[in-house]
Amino acid sequence: MRDTWEIPKELVRVQWTEAFTTVLDGMRAELGLPPHCRLMPELHSMLLYETGQFFVPHQDSEKDDAMVATLVVSLPSAHTGGELVIEHQGRTKKYRGLxxxxxxxxFYSDCRHQVLPVKTGNRVTLTYNLLLTGDSQAAAAENPLVSELAAGLLTHFATPVVLPYSSRRGxxxxxxxxxxDHEYTARGLSWSRLKGSDTVRGALLRAAAERAGCEITLALAEIQETWDAYDPDEDEDAWYGHHEDEDPDDHEGRGSANDRQYVLQDLIETSTTLAHWIGPETGRLEDISLDLSDAEVASTTPTADMTPYSSEYEGYMGNYGNTLDRWYRRAxxxxxxxxxGLRRPGRGVSRMGAG
Ligand SMILES: O=C(O)CCC(=O)C(=O)O
Ligand SMILES: [Fe+2]
Structure with a gap:
């Protein structure tokens, strides 16, 4: 997991100047959090990386309900290597201490990050949990976009669905x-803890739902995408099933696809199931199992641009072509x-889990 020295925070005294407040407010703005919110730093640990030490890729769990981000403070120290590498929506950035x-x-706590091995010298950091305080709903109600969004919602609920391969309208x-767009744990799901662009979008849609006479709640969805895909490293013959012994870990042309780059062609199928939500009646986290049709799902960032938590490639099996299944979790x-009511009988598929 990691190879570092940790100095217990009880033994660490840090005295910041006034300028730190300004820096934190700048970070709040750059993370896309609204002006009437504040980021509160809470010292998490002090780490010392000697030459050769590192921290493998991980996400920081939200230990506190209000935790939205992590702050890494690198103390002055001569070293090479030891870059902090942060991933977000498929992009990575490297940061070097001075x-x-x-x-x-x-960075947002859901971003995967790692510290590359220190090559020479020592690297010393203080890590902080950044807790969010304040309310972001108040400002949204006055935004002129709210009436546009409310009208869009009314249109959505009044427009018959176009059924595939049929002239009939549903x-x-x-x-x-x-x-x-951001990742949330079931525990971290709450209006006051939406992150970045989600904060503003959530506040606007919440105000729009209110205006359009709709109910709104937060949920976690399981999404499976099935793509028509091929493996560019496989030669033509292998596509016809003659590759059994090429890769001992990949017996039947099937296996975890996480580390490999396949070429995606067409999206064959998407299934979206709500697995958890904040119960509209109870206001508490509940397990559900509610399948949604494509016409009932919208997003700004397509799911294909996100990082799947699992994927599986199935090579050519004789009957059908190569497919890549990808699984995602999105709030x-x-x-x-x-x-x-959300579960009217006969309207869409609905199955209740516990609760
Ligand atoms: O030392 C760093 O830069 C990062 C440490 C870290 O990721 C952690 O403590 O979770
Ligand atoms: Fe971390």
Whole structure:
């Protein structure tokens, strides 16, 4: 997992100047959090990396309900290597500490990050949990976008669904799940803890749902995408099933696809199931199992641009072509007309889990 020395925080005294408040407010703005919120730093640990030491890729768990981000403060120390590498939505960025000055890096806790092995010298960091305080809903209500969004919701719930391979029109959708961009744990799911761009979008849609006479809640969705795909490293013959012994870990042309780059062609199928939500009646986290149709799902960032938590490639099996299955978990805002209930019998598929 990691190879570092940790100095227990009880033994660490840190005295910041006034400038730290300004820096934190700048970080709040750059992380896309609204102006009337504040980031509160809470010292987590002091780490010393000697030559050769490192921290493998991981996400920081949200130990505190209000924790949204992590702050890494690198103390001045001559060293090479030991870069802090942070991933977000498929992009990575490297940060290097400085020899004679303090440097600060803040990132959302759901971003995977690692520290590469220190090549020479020592690297010393202080890590902080950044807790979010304040309310972001108040400002949204006055935004002119709210009436536009409310009109969009009314149109959505009044427009019959176009059925595939049929000239018949279906009934209008009874719900809308808008997928968010950041990762949330079931525990971290709360209006006051939406992150970055999700904060503003959540606040606007919440105000719009209210205006359109709709209910809205937060949920976690399981998404499976099946792609028509091929492996560019496999030669033509292998596509026809003659590759059994090429890769001992990959017996039947099937296996975890996490580390490999396949070429995606067409999206064959998507299935979206809500697995957890904040119960509209109880206000508490509940397990559910509610399948959504494509017409009931919307997002700004396509799911294919996110990082799947699992994937599996199935090579050519004789009957059908090569497919790549990818599984994702995304948070969603779920909206439905008030009084209509989300699980009316005969409308879409619905199965209740516990609760
Ligand atoms: O030392 C660093 O830069 C990062 C440490 C870290 O990721 C952690 O403590 O979770
Ligand atoms: Fe970390």
């Amino acid at each position: 020899k004679t000055a303090v440097s600060l890096v803040a 009934e209008p959708p009874t719900r809308l799940a808008y997928l968010l 969603a805002l779920v909206i439905w007309p008030r009084g209509q």
